[in-house]
Amino acid sequence: MKTNGIVVGYDGSPEARRAVEWAAAEAxxxxxxxxxxxxxxxxxxxxxxxxxxxQLDAARQAAAALVAEIAAEVRQLRPTIDLEGVTVxxxxxxxxxxxxxxxxxxxxxxxxGAGGLTNLLLGSVSQQVATHAKVPVAIVRGRPDxxxxxxxxxxxxxxxxxxxxxxxxxxxxxRGRVLVAVRAYPEEGGVETVERAAxxxxxxxxxxxxxxxxxxxxxxAGRPAAVLVDASRTATLLVVGSRGHGGFxxLLLGSVxxxxxxxxxxxxxxxH
Numbered sequence: 210m211k212t213n214g215i216v217v218g219y220d221g222s223p224e225a226r227r228a229v230e231w232a233a234a235e236a237x238x239x240x241x242x243x244x245x246x247x248x249x250x251x252x253x254x255x256x257x258x259x260x261x262x263x264q265l266d267a268a269r270q271a272a273a274a275l276v277a278e279i280a281a282e283v284r285q286l287r288p289t290i291d292l293e294g295v296t297v298x299x300x301x302x303x304x305x306x307x308x309x310x311x312x313x314x315x316x317x318x319x320x321x322g323a324g325g326l327t328n329l330l331l332g333s334v335s336q337q338v339a340t341h342a343k344v345p346v347a348i349v350r351g352r353p354d355x356x357x358x359x360x361x362x363x364x365x366x367x368x369x370x371x372x373x374x375x376x377x378x379x380x381x382x383x384r385g386r387v388l389v390a391v392r393a394y395p396e397e398g399g400v401e402t403v404e405r406a407a408x409x410x411x412x413x414x415x416x417x418x419x420x421x422x423x424x425x426x427x428x429x430a431g432r433p434a435a436v437l438v439d440a441s442r443t444a445t446l447l448v449v450g451s452r453g454h455g456g457f458x459x460l461l462l463g464s465v466x467x468x469x470x471x472x473x474x475x476x477x478x479x480x481h
Contacts, residue, residue, distance in 0.1 A: 214242030214291070216308040217317035218301060218334070221247075221275050224319030228349040231476060232317040233283045233290060235347075238383040241314065242291040245283070247276040248301045265298070272296040302337040309344040315478075316342055320350035320470070339470060339479045345376055347478045348470050351441065355475040359387040359425070361444040363437050364411050369450030373480040374411065377448040378419040380478070386445060389425045393436040404428045434468040441473040448478045 217232035219225045229245055236243040249272040251264045273296050280294035297304045309316050318335045339346045362377035364370050381388040392408040405428050429436045441447045469477050
């Protein structure tokens with residue numbers, strides 16, 4: 210499999226449609242290709258009987274029609290995008306992860322779904338992809354149209370947090386937005402001046418690389434997830450690392466990252 214650019218899962222659900230719309234806008238901003246993927250499977254008992262071939266053909270045709278319809282809509286709205294719609298006879302999570310392994314720069318999923326991408330619900334396909342992907346994963350959720358506001362990045366000084374900063378700076382530049390870099394620390398410990406100095410240190414290299422991106426550093430006392438969920442209410446995008454330490458202790462999917470996937474009020478990118 211050869212792929213690059215952005216890959217988004219689609220199953221016909223309203224949440225998946227939002228994910229496709231967001232992915233198309235992102236592809237337009239970044240000037241990269243967009244691949245829309247619909248998966249299909251035939252499960253027991255059909256697979257054990259003569260009807261299996263007919264069921265598989267029907268599933269294939271339904272998936273092809275589904276992806277062709279959404280691809281046509283996207284082409285009409287964004288004719289300049291290099292777009293491809295594909296169907297795959299496999300499980301949704303494995304298919305999207307395979308695309309990540311094959312070179313996709315970003316995987317995009319909705320926060321829940323149905324149909325071809327069966328159970329595209331946090332804790333299922335979205336959870337699996339966000340947890341195991343080797344490339345950044347965007348979970349499209351939150352407000353219906355988070356088109357205004359800054360890009361927010363969670364910063365903790367870890368290698369994963371530094372990866373998130375790189376993704377966040379690129380996203381802010383592509384959107385022409387301010388980057389709000391947030392470092393949280395425990396209310397019962399930490400000194401604001403020390404935390405602010407640590408934040409500035411994390412930002413130094415990226416400020417030099419992206420001199421055209423305005424940055425608003427913020428430190429806040431409180432639990433990392435709560436601080437970031439609060440920031441997401443006015444953000445256009447929230448970017449965090451897949452795991453962290455220090456101020457964002459335990460920023461691992463299933464912990465802070467999982468809370469953001471469930472409760473953020475804007476799309477979230479988990480930056481692997």
